[in-house]
Amino acid sequence: MLQLTVLREQTDQVIAGLNKKNYKNAAEEVAALLELDQQRRQVQNEHDELQRQANTMAKAIGSLMKSGEREKAEAYKTETAELKQKTKALAELLSTTEAQIQQALYKLPNLPHESVPAGRTAEDNEVVLQNGEIPDLHEGALPHWELIQKYDIIDFELGNKITGAGFPVYKKQGARLQRALINFFLDEAIAAGYMEVQPPILVNETSGYGTGQLPDKDGQMYHATADNLYLIPTAEVPITNIYRDTIVPVEQLPIKNTGHTPCFRREAGSWGADVRGLNRLHQFDKVEIVQVTLPEKSYQALEEMSDHIQGLLQKLELPYRVLRLCGGDMSFTASLTFDMEVYSAAQGRWLEVSSASNFETYQANRLKLRYKNESGKTQLLHTLNGSALALPRIVAAILENNQTLDGINMPKVLHPYLGFEKIS
């Protein structure tokens, strides 16, 4: 959530930023918000003044009672009654105004970093770099959804039976490959200085608001209504919420955590022709990296995360490219996002396998995640996260790109994790 002081002091930049992010009616909404803010502060001043009067009278009554001046005390009491009425009315106005401000603030997305290119859709994203060789597949090469049937390693029909579409069952070398990738990703993250955590995969409403999935993406999460808990769409939610409501000692920064979790996404309305096989699932596994840093260090941290993710792709020998997302394609909460895409050779498509973002203070403001600067003032920290990596599309690319007529070669780094070198 944006900070009101920023709206107040840098109104024009805020509006320009919202526009860049393709937010409609930015100027009007910001003006309305500032109006409400003005109103709130005025009401609060009036309310506080009455409260002050009531407080002094209550104290006066107390000492009158002690010194035995009953009648005088009674007279004061009738006076306070009126004061109370007024205070109550103002308090109600104050809280409704505050609620309005809160709601309006929740609706505003984060502001984009200055390096974010203008644009509306994925077409406008900027390709930062491309790396790795695009393989030449043999005649009759298969897309991964046929390969998994041929080698019987992932079964969508079974998943349909047990749960429904988008919940595949991984089998044999397919299951083994999943486990190998998870371990490989975690080991690499740990080697890069991240601490491994295993968080809950159901979270409460407060956590959903903390990282910004609520209220924006309400319909995208599975909701266990009996207990009002949400299945996480990404480990970002529980891992970042570890630090909700904390003032972190500076010497503990930067915080670097990693974790593997299943992720659940309803993907309401986003199913179409391009989502066959592993391209889009309701449940998938992902290793996430999360950082909490000082404001002045966060972009350096984002670079570091991007390098880490690229390192994984290089070790897996996958051709990939890095995109700098344009304003219109970035997520609600991000200031700057790099997407990593791998080339899935049989489909002939780039598939998004990672997204690394700096949220600056947007999440920290909701989370109340802060530190004390040199002068002892509490200030918001910056939060970042990235997938390192999401499994299904990595699996799709590995299968498609490395297929031969008599099996699928596994990347060398995975051999020790897999216990085999080829799916056959």
Added chain:
RNA sequence: AGAGAGUUGGCGGAGUGGUCGAACGCGGCGGUCUUGAAAACCGUUGACUGUAACAGGUCCGGGGGUUCGAAUCCCUCACUCUCUGCCA
């Protein structure tokens, strides 16, 4: 799930209607002393809001109520602990 107890500042722990933002201890910070350090002693030490800066206001698990006045009384929700039950 049933019965009981509890939830206070970074931590421990007082406080059952009036000047309590909260005793005391520990920890942290600053200082005295010391060649330096420890010990000892002195001082200081929460968050939010608000203001140009003061002032002022709010916060003792969350929400609501009683009262001139609530950390203290009442209601409600959440969580924690102990015992019983169930269970990977």
